[in-house]
Structures are given as structure tokens and as C-alpha cells.
Amino acid sequence: MGGEWKYVTVNDVAAPTRNAIVGGPFGSDLVSRDYTATGVPVIRGQNMGARWISGPFVFVSEIKSQSLAANLACPGDIVFTQRGTLGQVSLVPESSYRSYLISQSQMKLTVNPAVADPLFIYYLFISDEQQNYIRQHAIQTGVPHTNLGILRSTPIPLPPLDEQRAIAHILGTLDDKIELNRRMSQTLEEMARALFQSWFVDFDPVHAKAEGRWKKGQTLAGMPPEMWDLWPDSFEESELGPIPKGWSVGRLGDCIDLNPTRSLRKGEVAPYLDMANMPTQGHTPDDVVPRAFGSGMKFVNGDTLMARITPCLENGKTAFVDFLNEGQVGWGSTEYIVLRPRMPMPAEFAYCLARSSSFRDFAIQSMTGSSGRQRVPSEALSKYPLVIPRSDGLGLFGKYARVLLERGSKAVVEARKLSNLRDTLLPKLISGELRVKDADKFLFKRGIA
Known part of the structure; x- marks a missing residue:
């Protein structure tokens, strides 16, 4: 670790404001009957597990959230699991919600921006060293849990603020690319399923021909004219209702x-x-x-x-x-x-x-x-x-769906490689073993930085 690094406690990096480190409401102050269809989202365990807090959420009314104002978290805050899946850490994102209510099983830290970078603190807490500290200092009575006192006194290494931001930028860039690849894979998979739904459940090409919306020589929703002959132009009755003419009903x-x-x-x-x-x-x-x-x-x-x-x-x-x-x-x-x-x-x-x-x-x-x-x-x-369906339509679907799923799989493989790289760099950067300038060179050679 470089000489300019120092060890501090979580309490030292907390904002100098009231409730900068706070737990969730007392049990009877937030119960299931308080939940509403819309309003202020409640952060529970299922909303954690990734870098950013995400839905689906349950909500409470604005009035209820104000009665629990001490337990609100805002964008940039860090949320920790207090009981349950210890070690879960997530950041509150910038979003359409101004604030979130943490549940009884969470704790919240508002970081002092003059001392520490929230994203750096997040990466610090997902490192193996800090995860081991959380487990080793958990209270084992009943359900394993921790508390605000343990969180406040947790020792953490802290480099200068500009180096914190640089480390967070490197790791955040990798995470952004990982999330982009995963979203791309999911989108491609959704496209394959949408094609299946359109062709074999909703029978869209057949409806288009039957209704005269798709004529020979024309293109339909990305389907070139040469596909026109693959689809029937009418329906016939079956035990499952109307199905494309010439298709059959069977069992899986x-x-x-x-x-x-x-x-x-x-x-x-x-x-x-x-x-x-x-x-x-x-x-x-x-x-x-x-x-x-x-x-x-x-x-x-x-x-x-x-x-x-x-x-x-x-x-x-x-x-x-x-x-x-x-x-x-x-x-x-x-x-x-x-x-x-x-x-x-x-x-x-x-x-x-x-x-x-x-x-x-x-x-x-x-x-x-x-x-x-x-x-x-x-x-x-x-x-x-x-x-x-008829075999020619099946073959065409297989050709299109195969390309989509293969591209999606390649995106996931790339995401895994980036995850491994991030997991390799994280402990070295967080400990000061690898300096930022060396990490930048390392990523630049791989076309990432």
C-alpha cells in the first residue's frame, strides 16, 4: 500500500449530517399493510445483489415515507444488508425516484463527498477482504446479523480522493461493459422469443396474408418477399381453435x-x-x-x-x-x-x-x-x-433464432471475461498493490480503457 494511503473507519467517511449511518425502521413502524401500488420504493433484500439497487419494488405512500424520514436513502447512498444475506452491498442509483425507504433488514451510509467516493467505498465492500470481515464480525445469535456499531467501526483502507475516483472509474467502466453485454444478450434472446410468439402463437404472417396486408412481392415486418410462399393465407378449425391451414395439432x-x-x-x-x-x-x-x-x-x-x-x-x-x-x-x-x-x-x-x-x-x-x-x-x-407448423417455416425460424441466441451467448462469454478481469483487478487496486496508471495501461492493451 502506498504511503499516502491510510486506514480509517466507516464512521470517518460518513457525511457530517444527521442519519448519515442509519438502520431501517423498527419492526412495527413498517409492516406489509403499509405497502401501496405506487409512491416511495422500499429497498429489501431482493432489490440488492448487484451494483445498483433495482426493482421490482414495493412502495409506501409519501406521507408514510415522511414519517420515516430518518430511514430514507438517496442517490449515491450505500445500502448494506443487516440480517439475512450478509455481505450484500448496493448503491442507490440516480433514477426517477428522489428517495427510497430502507427496510428493517438494511443499513444505509451517506458518504462525505469531501472525504470519500461512494463508488470506491462500494467496491471496497465487495472485495474478499471486506466480505470476510463482515462474516467474521457477524453476530451469530439467532439469524446471523450485524449492526450499526459494527458498521461504524469497520476499518477500511482509504487512498487520496482523486485516486479513489480513478479506481472507481476503472472498475465502474468494466462493470458498465459487463452490464451492456448482459443487456445485449437478454435483448437478443427476447427477440428470438418475440419471433416465436409472432409466428407460432399469434400467427402474424398468416393473419397479414389472410387480411390482405401482405401481398406477394411485398416485405412484412422485416420478412423479405421470398418468404411469402412459406405461409398459408387462411385458417382452419382445430381442437385448439383456428390454426394456419395445412398445419397440424399434436402433443409435445x-x-x-x-x-x-x-x-x-x-x-x-x-x-x-x-x-x-x-x-x-x-x-x-x-x-x-x-x-x-x-x-x-x-x-x-x-x-x-x-x-x-x-x-x-x-x-x-x-x-x-x-x-x-x-x-x-x-x-x-x-x-x-x-x-x-x-x-x-x-x-x-x-x-x-x-x-x-x-x-x-x-x-x-x-x-x-x-x-x-x-x-x-x-x-x-x-x-x-x-x-x-410446416417444416419450411420451422427451418426458417431455426435459422433466425440460432443467430440471435449465438450472438447472445457470445455477449455473455465476453461479460464473463470482463467479470474475471474485474475480479482480478479489484483486490489489487483496492489494496494499492496495483497503481491506477498501471491498471490503465493494462486495460488499454486490451482495448478496454
């Missing part, structure tokens, strides 16, 4: 295999995806690690995985497998169902189907078992009624 089991056989030897090390890393949004898992095979569902590239147990099914835990090497077999929880379409149905069709609201509702309604441990049997899913 007629065209998609559930839990197909894959081969892995006991003890063989293979990519492992646990339930915690299954995405609730987007198609790409957060992390896949090597692990010796024990027992669980096996999968290959092109498979779709969906959780079959409560509450993971209701939460939307679903993934598209495109992260394995060629010929590789991965494995995961026994609580997955694996879906693999048969030709000519493209692999991406099963993923988009598994993400659709009608399919999700059918799966949830088909769950069996005791309360809290309910599961959907694969046999029940095989009976899901399905409109089966």
Missing part, C-alpha cells in the same frame, strides 16, 4: 423428446450446471463448473433445460445448452427436465416454447406432490397440446 411428445438418453460414466468429470446458476431470464447459465458425475440429468448442446420443482419452475429457471464443447456431455440437477426436438423442428423451438407463458402455465398446473415439494412429471408435459 409427438415432436420433442423428454429426458433423452445421454451417456456419462460414474465419476467422469464433466460440465456441471446446478440449480442456483440456472437463469430465470435469458438463455445462458451464470456459471458452469467441472464436477465428477454422480447422479443427475445429462444434456448436450441443443438441449433445453427447465426446472420441474417448485419454486424454481414458477421462477422461470430455464436454459438453452450451447456452452459445451463439440461432443461433450454435461450434467446437472435431478430436478431438470431435458427437452430435445426431433427433426425437422429446430432446437431453438423447444427453448422458446419452454419460455412461453402458456407452456409455463400448463407445467405449473400439472405439478403433483406435497406442498413445497411439488414437481411436474415429464409424462404430463408430453401431453401438452401443440400447433405443429
Whole structure:
């Protein structure tokens, strides 16, 4: 650590104002009946876990928030979890909300801008050293928790203010790029699902032809004229209601295999995806690690995985497998169902189907078992009624959706590389081991700075 760095306490960097370090309201001062549809957002544990506080929120009225004015947090404040998931730290963002109310399980720090940079303090607290300090000084009686006294007396290294800002800028730039890549991946995945919804649920191209809005030789919503012949121009009745003429109605089991056989030897090390890393949004898992095979569902590239147990099914835990090497077999929880379409149905069709609201509702309604441990049997899913398009339309969808999901996966891979880089730089910058000018050169060589 450079000589100009010093150790101080959190109390030393707090703003010289009342309630600069404060906890949430007393229990009876904020209860569920205080929540309203709109108003001042309440920060709870589920709104933390990332750099910025984010929704969805519950709200209280302006009048209620003013009665708890001491417990309000404003943009730039840092929020810590006091009980529950200790170690959670997030910043209050600049947004359309002027203030937020912290819940009983949080603490808030308003930083003195003449002494410390809030973003630097945030990165300091997500470092391994500070996370270990939080855990080691937690009060273990009952639910592990901390308190304002411990927070105030927490020692932290503090460089000069300009160096704090420079460190925060470097790490913040990396986080901005990580978030941009993740948003890009999510947008691309949403585009693939929107295409599925338009073509195979709402039948938009068929409606456009039937209503005369799409004529031969014309373009429709990005669809070139040569696609005109792929779509029927009328509907026919079916057990599911009107469907495009020439299409058929079947059951999911007629065209998609559930839990197909894959081969892995006991003890063989293979990519492992646990339930915690299954995405609730987007198609790409957060992390896949090597692990010796024990027992669980096996999968290959092109498979779709969906959780079959409560509450993971209701939460939307679903993934598209495109992260394995060629010929590789991965494995995961026994609580997955694996879906693999048969030709000519493209692999991406099963993923988009598994993400659709009608399919999700059918799966949830088909769950069996005791309360809290309910599961959907694969046999029940095989009976899901399905409109089966013609093969030429399926092939076209697969071509478009594949490009979108592949681009989304590349964005996630890039985000992971940047995350690893940030995690490597963070402790070195926070401790002073790596100086700002050296970090700038390091990033410049990689085209990041």
C-alpha cells in the first residue's frame, strides 16, 4: 500500500449530517399493510445483489415515507444488508425516484463527498477482504446479523480522493461493459422469443396474408418477399381453435423428446450446471463448473433445460445448452427436465416454447406432490397440446433464432471475461498493490480503457 494511503473507519467517511449511518425502521413502524401500488420504493433484500439497487419494488405512500424520514436513502447512498444475506452491498442509483425507504433488514451510509467516493467505498465492500470481515464480525445469535456499531467501526483502507475516483472509474467502466453485454444478450434472446410468439402463437404472417396486408412481392415486418410462399393465407378449425391451414395439432411428445438418453460414466468429470446458476431470464447459465458425475440429468448442446420443482419452475429457471464443447456431455440437477426436438423442428423451438407463458402455465398446473415439494412429471408435459407448423417455416425460424441466441451467448462469454478481469483487478487496486496508471495501461492493451 502506498504511503499516502491510510486506514480509517466507516464512521470517518460518513457525511457530517444527521442519519448519515442509519438502520431501517423498527419492526412495527413498517409492516406489509403499509405497502401501496405506487409512491416511495422500499429497498429489501431482493432489490440488492448487484451494483445498483433495482426493482421490482414495493412502495409506501409519501406521507408514510415522511414519517420515516430518518430511514430514507438517496442517490449515491450505500445500502448494506443487516440480517439475512450478509455481505450484500448496493448503491442507490440516480433514477426517477428522489428517495427510497430502507427496510428493517438494511443499513444505509451517506458518504462525505469531501472525504470519500461512494463508488470506491462500494467496491471496497465487495472485495474478499471486506466480505470476510463482515462474516467474521457477524453476530451469530439467532439469524446471523450485524449492526450499526459494527458498521461504524469497520476499518477500511482509504487512498487520496482523486485516486479513489480513478479506481472507481476503472472498475465502474468494466462493470458498465459487463452490464451492456448482459443487456445485449437478454435483448437478443427476447427477440428470438418475440419471433416465436409472432409466428407460432399469434400467427402474424398468416393473419397479414389472410387480411390482405401482405401481398406477394411485398416485405412484412422485416420478412423479405421470398418468404411469402412459406405461409398459408387462411385458417382452419382445430381442437385448439383456428390454426394456419395445412398445419397440424399434436402433443409435445409427438415432436420433442423428454429426458433423452445421454451417456456419462460414474465419476467422469464433466460440465456441471446446478440449480442456483440456472437463469430465470435469458438463455445462458451464470456459471458452469467441472464436477465428477454422480447422479443427475445429462444434456448436450441443443438441449433445453427447465426446472420441474417448485419454486424454481414458477421462477422461470430455464436454459438453452450451447456452452459445451463439440461432443461433450454435461450434467446437472435431478430436478431438470431435458427437452430435445426431433427433426425437422429446430432446437431453438423447444427453448422458446419452454419460455412461453402458456407452456409455463400448463407445467405449473400439472405439478403433483406435497406442498413445497411439488414437481411436474415429464409424462404430463408430453401431453401438452401443440400447433405443429410446416417444416419450411420451422427451418426458417431455426435459422433466425440460432443467430440471435449465438450472438447472445457470445455477449455473455465476453461479460464473463470482463467479470474475471474485474475480479482480478479489484483486490489489487483496492489494496494499492496495483497503481491506477498501471491498471490503465493494462486495460488499454486490451482495448478496454
